[in-house]
Amino acid sequence: MSNGAKAGDVICSELIELASxxxxxxxxTSDSRGSAALNPFATALxxxxxxMGIAEQNSVTVSAGLAHSGKRPFVFSPASFLTMRSVEQVKDDVAYSNTNVKLIGxxxxxxxxxxxxxxHSLQDLAITRAIPNLEVYMPADQYQTRALIQYLSKSDQPAYVRIGKKVLADVYETPAAAxxxxxxxxxxxxxxxxxxxVxxxxxxxxxxxxxxxxxxxxxxxKVVDLVSVKPLDQDLLNRVADQTHQIVTLEEHSIYGGLGSAVAEALAQRGDTAVHILGFPDEPAIAGTQDxxxxxxxxDADSVKSTVTTLLNK
Known part of the structure; x- marks a missing residue:
């Protein structure tokens, strides 16, 4: 197992191979090839x-047109702009038309x-998971990222993928397992x-x-990795709920409308499982490093441990 990798670097190397x-x-891209780690792709292909320049809405609409012409576009832009500034184009030109566009936030x-x-894009899951026909993914490490891009390159379904900037420590050992x-x-x-x-x-x-x-x-x-935020693995959630009846979700997102909300929606009708959502509160996030x-x-891990301990001791 390696020491990890940045999701953007993995996507670039995978796309070079696939696009070749x-x-x-x-x-x-919308003036974001550097942030998206796409310079090697630009050099190779x-x-x-x-x-497209700083024109995220145009990037999405043009990509939809390209897809209608048989192309398989991957659109790269900061997640905050791709899902906020371009939400109408994503909803209408991509998802409503069920167009083969892959949106990489x-x-x-x-x-x-x-x-x-x-x-900050702390509302992007709330937006994208509410749009019909749009799959939503969040890969956890390089192996999952690689397998996800391989799937997306063959799929004709519109999708949104959210990735971060830092090196992701390895969680898996192979793409197939991830x-x-x-x-x-x-x-x-x-x-x-x-x-x-979760x-x-x-x-x-x-x-x-x-x-x-x-x-x-x-x-x-137990720990569950829900890489597929939409569609959601309700069978897996029900299996772990059958055994634990206490679920705690962790997300880099608002506590409203994100992963925790999706899990709570999936398990609400059971009536026997508590869902506690850990995420960003309903306020502008403070400034500081990510950690x-x-x-x-x-x-962070210590805080999560403390929160879980408190919940279980109630």
């Missing part, structure tokens, strides 16, 4: 990269940290039946670290 074999695969969540609320299919999550830690931690994307590693601390403290804990902000809002 298929000239219909395109990368479309300059005729398959389209630079880079620097998602709190990745831009000190740049402030204008650059991502199986749309609507499929993974039970990646199973050491008892007191509580299940996460996706960058918070999966935090959930695993917190789970180990809880195990060491004598708490029986500092996570710690402030109780999303």
């Amino acid at each position: 074999a298929d000239q219909n695969i395109l990368a479309v 300059p005729n398959q990269l389209i630079e 880079i620097s998602g969540g709190n990745s831009y940290s000190v740049l402030g609320a204008t650059h 991502f199986k299919a749309p609507g499929k999550g993974n039970l990646i830690y199973d050491q008892g039946n007191d509580v299940t931690l 996460a996706a994307g960058e918070t999966v590693r935090i959930a695993l670290d917190a789970a180990q601390k809880l195990t060491n403290a004598g708490v029986g804990v 500092e902000v996570f710690g402030y809002y109780g999303l």
